[in-house]
Amino acid sequence: MTAKKKLIALFVLIVFLHSFVLFKINFAQQVEQEKTGTIQEEASEKIVPGPQGIKESTGLYVFIAWLWLAILVLVYVLRLKIKEEDRLLEMRFLSEKKK
Amino acid sequence: MKLKHSLFTRRQFLNGLLGGWLGAFAASFLYPVLKFIFPPTREPEEVILPFVDFQDMEPNTVKIFAWGSKPGILKRNDDRSYTAFVAVCTHLDCNVTYLPDQRKFYCACHEGWYDENGVHTAGPPPRPLRRLSLSIEGENLVIKREGVE
Amino acid sequence: MKEKNVKKDIRSWLDERSGLSAVFRFLREKKIPQHKHSIWYYTGSAILLFFGIQVITGFMLVFYYNPTLEEANSSVARIMTEVPLGWIIRSVHSWSASFMIVFVFIHLLSIWITKGYRKPRELTWMSGVFLLVLSLLFGFTGYLLPWDDLSLSATKVGTDIPRSIPVVGVWVTKFLRGGEDVTGDTLTRFFGFHVCILPIFLLALLAVHVYLIQKQGMSLPLDLERKEEKVKELPFWPNFVYREMIVWLVLVGVLFTVSVFFPPSLDKAADLMAPAPEGIKPEWYFLFLFQMLKIFPAKILFMNGDTLAVLLILLGGTAFFFLPLIDNKPAERKGKMTTVIAYLFIIYAVGMSVWSLL
Numbered sequence: 001m002t003a004k005k006k007l008i009a010l011f012v013l014i015v016f017l018h019s020f021v022l023f024k025i026n027f028a029q030q031v032e033q034e035k036t037g038t039i040q041e042e043a044s045e046k047i048v049p050g051p052q053g054i055k056e057s058t059g060l061y062v063f064i065a066w067l068w069l070a071i072l073v074l075v076y077v078l079r080l081k082i083k084e085e086d087r088l089l090e091m092r093f094l095s096e097k098k099k
Numbered sequence: 100m101k102l103k104h105s106l107f108t109r110r111q112f113l114n115g116l117l118g119g120w121l122g123a124f125a126a127s128f129l130y131p132v133l134k135f136i137f138p139p140t141r142e143p144e145e146v147i148l149p150f151v152d153f154q155d156m157e158p159n160t161v162k163i164f165a166w167g168s169k170p171g172i173l174k175r176n177d178d179r180s181y182t183a184f185v186a187v188c189t190h191l192d193c194n195v196t197y198l199p200d201q202r203k204f205y206c207a208c209h210e211g212w213y214d215e216n217g218v219h220t221a222g223p224p225p226r227p228l229r230r231l232s233l234s235i236e237g238e239n240l241v242i243k244r245e246g247v248e
Numbered sequence: 249m250k251e252k253n254v255k256k257d258i259r260s261w262l263d264e265r266s267g268l269s270a271v272f273r274f275l276r277e278k279k280i281p282q283h284k285h286s287i288w289y290y291t292g293s294a295i296l297l298f299f300g301i302q303v304i305t306g307f308m309l310v311f312y313y314n315p316t317l318e319e320a321n322s323s324v325a326r327i328m329t330e331v332p333l334g335w336i337i338r339s340v341h342s343w344s345a346s347f348m349i350v351f352v353f354i355h356l357l358s359i360w361i362t363k364g365y366r367k368p369r370e371l372t373w374m375s376g377v378f379l380l381v382l383s384l385l386f387g388f389t390g391y392l393l394p395w396d397d398l399s400l401s402a403t404k405v406g407t408d409i410p411r412s413i414p415v416v417g418v419w420v421t422k423f424l425r426g427g428e429d430v431t432g433d434t435l436t437r438f439f440g441f442h443v444c445i446l447p448i449f450l451l452a453l454l455a456v457h458v459y460l461i462q463k464q465g466m467s468l469p470l471d472l473e474r475k476e477e478k479v480k481e482l483p484f485w486p487n488f489v490y491r492e493m494i495v496w497l498v499l500v501g502v503l504f505t506v507s508v509f510f511p512p513s514l515d516k517a518a519d520l521m522a523p524a525p526e527g528i529k530p531e532w533y534f535l536f537l538f539q540m541l542k543i544f545p546a547k548i549l550f551m552n553g554d555t556l557a558v559l560l561i562l563l564g565g566t567a568f569f570f571l572p573l574i575d576n577k578p579a580e581r582k583g584k585m586t587t588v589i590a591y592l593f594i595i596y597a598v599g600m601s602v603w604s605l606l
Contacts, residue, residue, distance in 0.1 A: 045515070045516040046513050046514065046515050046516070047325050047328055047329065047513060047515075048513045049328045049338075049339065049511045049512075049514075050335070060508055064504070064508060066127065067124075067127070067501055067504060068501055068505075070120060070123060070124045070127070071124075071500075071501045074117070074121065074124060074494075074497055075494050075497060075498070077113065077116050077117045077120060078117065078490050078497075079494070080113055081113055081117060081486070081490050082487065082490045082491060084110070084113065085486050086482075086487060089482070089487060124497075131332075131336065131337075132304075134332040134333055135308055135331060135332060135333050136308065136311065138330075138331055138332060139332070
């Protein structure tokens, strides 16, 4: 499998793993309100967590965007490092073979 | 300005990039962790008490009230006015008591003494007792942090 | 130029006293084979990653959690509402537990199917089975700690199951519950297991497991071992570690994203006197066992249905533990049968789990 195909596969995997997010952008708080329990009082006694207000929600969205950006950059840099180290390995291997 | 030699090798550059971004990644988790471990102080903005509990206080007597998780001390002065302090010693946080015969606040931990206005007079305390502002609003005694409107 | 010398000086100062450079040399010389099944080599460290996250988030949660009957539920409620970002930390802890067990199962199955447990790696497998049991116990004990109706009922059912074992069953149940019934004592006991007793045992077994792996090196799939040609190998440090870092980064990203968008909720505190709530079920990793107990009729011939089911499970578990000794001729028919059983087990476990949810 070529490197490009691997990259595409990885991207598709991540999108797939997050597909449920794309369909349900609501945070758990709003989703819970749609699911009405059989007993109303019990539903209200449940503590449903989530960001309080627009400031926290935005903060979280920004953090997650930054998180994935940092991961993408790190994966890119790591791939460069891997290429470099593999290249060095080949060189050492070949020079040993010559001996 | 063109340099004759690179400042660093490709290897150093790449290592720096990796280390830097890894550091930034880890640091971004540090903020929520620290926020969790150090929750904000639990001191209230104001405490509202029913005035009826305090209006019959004799001069030169005190009553304790709750100021968040610390004790507050309400003192009725000789001129029948009230003063409120945070009853925590400014030395090492022990709770202080009021000795009416001596007209002094006393901290038993390291023998700290304050006068009847909370000013430190003897022993290790470095500062006077913290004052709280109070006002009587209708039926309530409203105690606020000094400086808060 | 000066900086480099300072680093070297510190390193040689430490090495003179600790011999630490031997460790680094070992890591550089350790080799990871590269072949079409190499991807499974990442599963072990993935488990370690999630366990590490459990420890860190666990440390944080234990700062605020109260393991008593009166305060357990309200302390979790406090973590979720008052403590800054507490709901995220709890969510990460809850999701990381599931992720860890997913990877435990994947790791176990990959070793089973590639027969990594062949001689001389039998002990590695056996210590691994203990680690599996400990991980499941971590999940089971942790599940009770929020002390809501669902977790209370799940614990009542779960601790009742060993009772069906003849002779010792009653004592196992009493040991787990701290008495005849599930009470506040059970909660405190489970907390003790979860944060103190189980971690110590897990770390001890993990040390054994990891030591054996380092001593014996990475296993090869059967067909590759028998080939004449040498398999391509990567040094652990730095080549394999950089690849592992990529896997870890993606896993952390997925974990955190899922935790933020799907945090667990908290029901009100459990009522010991109330009837069992509707739809009680254990955590997903126990569903297939739960379903197995459900389908067994109350009486089979002269035996109690539950007892038979539990004994079957224990028998299966024992065979599983001794698998390397049972499958001592992996290349022959017996070996092929054990691989088929692995696939059958996957189908069985998934099927039973899905069935239990219908």
